[in-house]
Amino acid sequence: QKEVEQNSGPLSVPEGAIASLNCTYSDRGSQSFFWYRQYSGKSPELIMFIYSNGDKEDGRFTAQLNKASQYVSLLIRDSQPSDSATYLCAVNTGGFKTIFGAGTRLFVKA
Amino acid sequence: NAGVTQTPKFQVLKTGQSMTLQCAQDMNHNSMYWYRQDPGMGLRLIYYSASEGTTDKGEVPNGYNVSRLNKREFSLRLESAAPSQTSVYFCASSEVKWEQYFGPGTRLTVT
Numbered sequence: 001q002k003e004v005e006q007n008s009g010p011l012s013v014p015e016g017a018i019a020s021l022n023c024t025y026s027d028r029g030s031q032s033f034f035w036y037r038q039y040s041g042k043s044p045e046l047i048m049f050i051y052s053n054g055d056k057e058d059g060r061f062t063a064q065l066n067k068a069s070q071y072v073s074l075l076i077r078d079s080q081p082s083d084s085a086t087y088l089c090a091v092n093t094g095g096f097k098t099i100f101g102a103g104t105r106l107f108v109k110a
Numbered sequence: 111n112a113g114v115t116q117t118p119k120f121q122v123l124k125t126g127q128s129m130t131l132q133c134a135q136d137m138n139h140n141s142m143y144w145y146r147q148d149p150g151m152g153l154r155l156i157y158y159s160a161s162e163g164t165t166d167k168g169e170v171p172n173g174y175n176v177s178r179l180n181k182r183e184f185s186l187r188l189e190s191a192a193p194s195q196t197s198v199y200f201c202a203s204s205e206v207k208w209e210q211y212f213g214p215g216t217r218l219t220v221t
Contacts, residue, residue, distance in 0.1 A: 034208075034209065088153070097168060
């Protein structure tokens with residue numbers, strides 16, 4: 001059974017701080033890794049993807065991938081109250097099936 | 111450019127009733143997907159269509175059927191609804207490296 005694990009949270013950070021969201025996955029053959037943001041009552045929105053080991057930065061967001069440790073993380077710098085949402089980690093092993101974690105709820109306090 | 115659209119947004123069914131959820135995308139994507147999302151659980155894949163004319167089972171296909179009507183449209187049918195099918199249903203499409211784009215969802219309650 002392929003699994004993607006996330007801490008459900010809530011993770012609470014003050015405005016302006018760095019939020020660190022973590023995800024582990026079980027399938028060593030996984031090839032593509034994604035972070036989706038989901039506001040309450042809304043659909044998931046793709047915010048980052050990473051395919052290679054290392055860091056990938058896009059604005060305030062940095063995705064980090066460590067395939068040896070089967071670990072993916074998302075850093076949000078200068079967190080804003082508008083970043084308060086559930087963040088879903090998703091992993092694809094090369095076919096059409098992507099496995100989603102249950103998500104981590106982030107709360108940014110103003 | 112509307113992206114992925116879904117109808118209806120909300121639906122209440124009685125046990126045993128049937129219904130079809132509609133999904134359309136205007137991004138010219140080849141692949142389309144149906145997921146369900148339940149509290150405390152990740153998105154679970156019901157069915158997917160890798161390309162026009164093909165459909166395959168996902169993780170939780172029991173109780174559902176799908177039709178890939180053309181490249182734009184992918185429908186999900188519940189033949190005999192059960193309370194266990196109460197959920198939020200999302201349609202998604204993708205083209206590049208499995209980056210998926212989601213519709214707004216259908217909130218279904220089966221009583």
